[in-house]
Amino acid sequence: MSTTLRKSEIINVARREGKVTVERLVDLFSVTPQTIRRDLTELSDEGALERVHGGAVLPSSTANIGYDARRQLNQTAKVDIARACARQIPNDCCIFLNIGTTTEAVAQELLHHKGLLVVTNNINIAVILSANPDIQVIVSGGSLRRVDGGLVGELATDLIRRFRFDISVIGCSALNDAGDILDFDLHEVSVSQAIMAQSDKVWLVADHSKFERKAPVRIGSLADVDAMLTDQAVPERCAVLCQANDTTVTLV
Incomplete structure (x- = not known):
């Protein structure tokens, strides 16, 4: 799976579950923890997710999700x-x-x-x-x-x-x-x-x-x-x- 598709799916998981963890994503995508951490860092830099210990959550907002x-x-x-x-x-x-x-x-x-x-x-x-x-x-x-x-x-x-x-x-x-x-x-x-x-x-x-x-x-x-x-x-x-x-x- 390409990096772009994987990052898109990570966001979908976060929307469904409220949070993603490095451990869960490693199992889901069969990639290394380093790869997932890099994906999460990039998604955080893009404003799509907010990094927390061990994973990431949907970003804070003044508006609720749908x-x-x-x-x-x-x-x-x-x-x-x-x-x-x-x-x-x-x-x-x-x-x-x-x-x-x-x-x-x-x-x-x-x-x-x-x-x-x-x-x-x-x-x-x-x-x-x-x-x-x-x-x-x-x-x-x-x-x-x-x-x-x-x-x-x-x-x-x-x-x-x-x-x-x-x-x-x-x-x-x-x-x-x-x-x-x-x-x-x-x-x-x-x-x-x-x-x-x-x-x-x-x-x-x-x-x-x-x-x-x-x-x-x-x-x-x-x-x-x-x-x-x-x-x-x-x-x-x-x-x-x-x-x-x-x-x-x-x-x-």
Whole structure:
């Protein structure tokens, strides 16, 4: 395989998995570690990837990657997280599911529940849950974000403030070492903050790729959530913060 084709495929792997490692790429392409390190350095110089210890990640940005690409990232981990989350949600309760590919996976796993009242600002989630007549679905108003079916803005927050949720399940775009929960869209962040304020319990669902990304707008902190469900150990400072604030971390 030519260098150009290999570098193109490395970018595709990074988009699917959120991160590439030298070890994995050596096995994938049957080349030397030196060759892969050179490829990653060149891709970093070109701005296509950002070098980290042992590999590379998608570059930091003030804009999120496309929704279809996000759906492909760590699909297995998202399903595992969603199943673990759904198992802990009882029947006959009121919950909120916000915008995100992991919360969509949670919705899919809730299809066998009964007696749920689900409020969401995610049209995709509303469509998924409409398949179960035992689940009542309320869709918030707001401005439609066509790229992902999200509803944001004052109309969304106004409706959210009319409810008190037993559990809210939220996703995020990034989680930094200090435990800050981050996103890209200021309008979406305002909705997420309203959701958290109206909830008895807040659960964060996030796969490990969120530990390696950056986003510019702060939703809140791990100290503000009751539980986090993820697929790999959280960074050390985050773990200390969770322990200090009795935030439960579930690894799937």
